[in-house]
Amino acid sequence: MSFFDRLFAFRQNEFRTPLEDFLTELFAEWLRQVTLAGRVTEVLTDLFKLAPTQLGELNNLNSIVWETQHVIGPGDHGAEGKRPDLIGRCSNFFLIIESKIAAGFTEYQDELGRVDQLSMYQSYRRSRKETFGGLVLITHSTLPPSDWTHQTLYWRAIEKYLRAFTDDNSSTSALNYLTKQLKKFLGDNGMNGTRIDLADITAYPAYQRLTQGLSGLGRVADNCLRIALQGTSLEKLRTPRGGSGGDFIWPTFCGLTLTNDGFKCREAQLILWSGTLTGKVYEYIGPFTDGIPDLSVGIGLWFNEEVQQEARSYLLALCEKLNSQEKGAWVLDIHSRDGRGPIILLSTRRSLIDLHVQAAGCDLDDIASEFFSTHSNSLLVELSAPLLEAGKSADQFLFEMVTAE
Numbered sequence: 001m002s003f004f005d006r007l008f009a010f011r012q013n014e015f016r017t018p019l020e021d022f023l024t025e026l027f028a029e030w031l032r033q034v035t036l037a038g039r040v041t042e043v044l045t046d047l048f049k050l051a052p053t054q055l056g057e058l059n060n061l062n063s064i065v066w067e068t069q070h071v072i073g074p075g076d077h078g079a080e081g082k083r084p085d086l087i088g089r090c091s092n093f094f095l096i097i098e099s100k101i102a103a104g105f106t107e108y109q110d111e112l113g114r115v116d117q118l119s120m121y122q123s124y125r126r127s128r129k130e131t132f133g134g135l136v137l138i139t140h141s142t143l144p145p146s147d148w149t150h151q152t153l154y155w156r157a158i159e160k161y162l163r164a165f166t167d168d169n170s171s172t173s174a175l176n177y178l179t180k181q182l183k184k185f186l187g188d189n190g191m192n193g194t195r196i197d198l199a200d201i202t203a204y205p206a207y208q209r210l211t212q213g214l215s216g217l218g219r220v221a222d223n224c225l226r227i228a229l230q231g232t233s234l235e236k237l238r239t240p241r242g243g244s245g246g247d248f249i250w251p252t253f254c255g256l257t258l259t260n261d262g263f264k265c266r267e268a269q270l271i272l273w274s275g276t277l278t279g280k281v282y283e284y285i286g287p288f289t290d291g292i293p294d295l296s297v298g299i300g301l302w303f304n305e306e307v308q309q310e311a312r313s314y315l316l317a318l319c320e321k322l323n324s325q326e327k328g329a330w331v332l333d334i335h336s337r338d339g340r341g342p343i344i345l346l347s348t349r350r351s352l353i354d355l356h357v358q359a360a361g362c363d364l365d366d367i368a369s370e371f372f373s374t375h376s377n378s379l380l381v382e383l384s385a386p387l388l389e390a391g392k393s394a395d396q397f398l399f400e401m402v403t404a405e
Contacts, residue, residue: 019189024068024085024099027138027158030182031066031088033175037167040064044095047161048136049151056093056132063090077127079120094130096121100142101155101191118145140191155191159183211251214276214293214352217368218254221275221295224372225256231377232384235396237272238262252279260399269402270395272299272383274376276352284335288349295355295368297375298347299383301402305341307334311401314387314394319346322378329375341402348375 034043040061044050055061070087072079086097098118105116118137125135135150144152162183167175186192237258246265248257255275259268265282273285278293280286287294301315319332329348336342350371355364383395392400 020085020099020101020103023101023155023185023189026178026182026185027099028066028068028086030175030178031086033173033178035062035064035066037169037173037175038062047158048095048153050095050134054132054134060091060093064088064093064095065090072124075124075127077120077123078115079124082117082120082124084121084124089130089133092130093132094125094128095133096125096135098135098137100137100139102141104142105145116145118148122150155186156193159186159192162186210293213364214251214254214278217295217364218250218275220365220368221255221297221372221376224369225258225274225376225380228373228377228380229258232380233393234258234380234384235393236260236399237270237383237395240264240268247281248273253277253281260402269302269304270299270399272379273297274372277349283343284333284345285347288351293352294349295352295371296347296349297372297379298345298349299379300347301344301398303341303344303402304405307342307344308401308404311398314397315344315346318382318394321382322346322348325378326374346379 031040031043034040041055041058044055044061045052066086066088068086069083072082072084074080084096085099088095088097098121105118118135121135125133136153137144137148137150138153138155138158140155162179165179167173167179170176183192238261240257240259241262242264247253248265248271253273253275255273257265257275258272259265260270265271273281274297275295276293277285277287277296282300285296285298285300287296315332319330322330326348331345331347333345333347334342335345355367355371358367383398384393386392387394387397
């Protein structure tokens with residue numbers, strides 16, 4: 001089975017994010033390439049910290065076979081049927097590697113009481129006939145048990161090791177490629193060491209000033225939306241009970257949200273927002289340019305099923321009507337989802353840099369207030385207007401379209 005086939009066996013679904021399985025497979029393939037390059041002894045001693053007494057004949061180690069999902073056979077070790085994450089074995093050498101990120105250790109019930117998986121693996125390793133090898137735990141945030149006496153290695157130490165590890169024989173070798181990919185994978189998933197540049201440290205006061213300023217503009221957005229609400233009569237959209245929840249939170253979002261029946265945002269299917277965005281909120285709501293905050297007003301609709309034509313027609317007409325009033329500022333985006341209806345976003349935005357340029361060094365509040373007030377009021381007026389053909393308000397009509405099964 002190929003490396004990619006093994007990865008494909010651990011597909012993500014709505015119930016399971018198999019990061020540990022993916023990482024174990026990637027690490028196992030890296031170890032295979034290390035062994036093929038004749039550098040496995042170096043890795044066992046320098047990275048895994050195995051003592052000479054655990055290695056045996058060094059030339060023998062170049063024949064190590066690395067396996068994932070090894071099934072433990074019967075014996076008096078109590079681990080029959082269990083699957084250590086990774087093993088390396090050759091003649092008279094057997095190494096068990098258990099890989100963890102943040103999950104706890106599985107516990108089992110036997111005749112003597114509860115026993116965790118590492119204790120079972122220790123018993124299994126002691127029962128084997130191979131003289132050399134051992135048991136290694138690799139972890140990120142899962143702590144080893146208090147009685148753990150074998151080697152513990154942290155993923156951040158592996159990422160640091162990989163930064164200095166190169167295949168001098170070929171810059172384009174499979175080993176170099178996998179080394180770079182594994183290092184990047186660990187970094188992308190937050191399992192590298194903590195490094196802070198001096199420039200980042202000195203930028204912290206500026207970051208504090210920025211977040212304080214965005215919070216101030218968020219209060220402006222909040223006030224403008226609340227004032228706009230006073231002149232409208234909505235059927236479904238309410239301020240969330242107990243706060244917005246979900247990802248509409250400071251400092252990524254500063255402002256006010258409305259949701260169907262006042263549900264928290266993570267449970268809602270209609271979300272109207274007015275505020276500042278500094279990063280991605282849910283799937284597709286975020287600044288137009290990464291790293292540059294936006295002022296944003298919009299409504300998001302999470303459909304259960306495909307969009308009915310009358311809902312699609314209404315939203316297209318709404319976008320055109322808003323743009324006829326406000327010089328083409330509104331955009332309608334439709335994002336498909338597997339097995340569910342789409343996400344439709346109707347929104348308008350303005351870059352904080354544009355606001356800064358217009359303000360010419362003066363306060364931003366009045367300019368921001370005009371943006372939030374104009375767009376919030378326009379959107380709310382349309383959503384609260386009665387639809388004569390449907391006999392209900394627009395927000396009620398959209399909610400029924402969104403939740404239609």
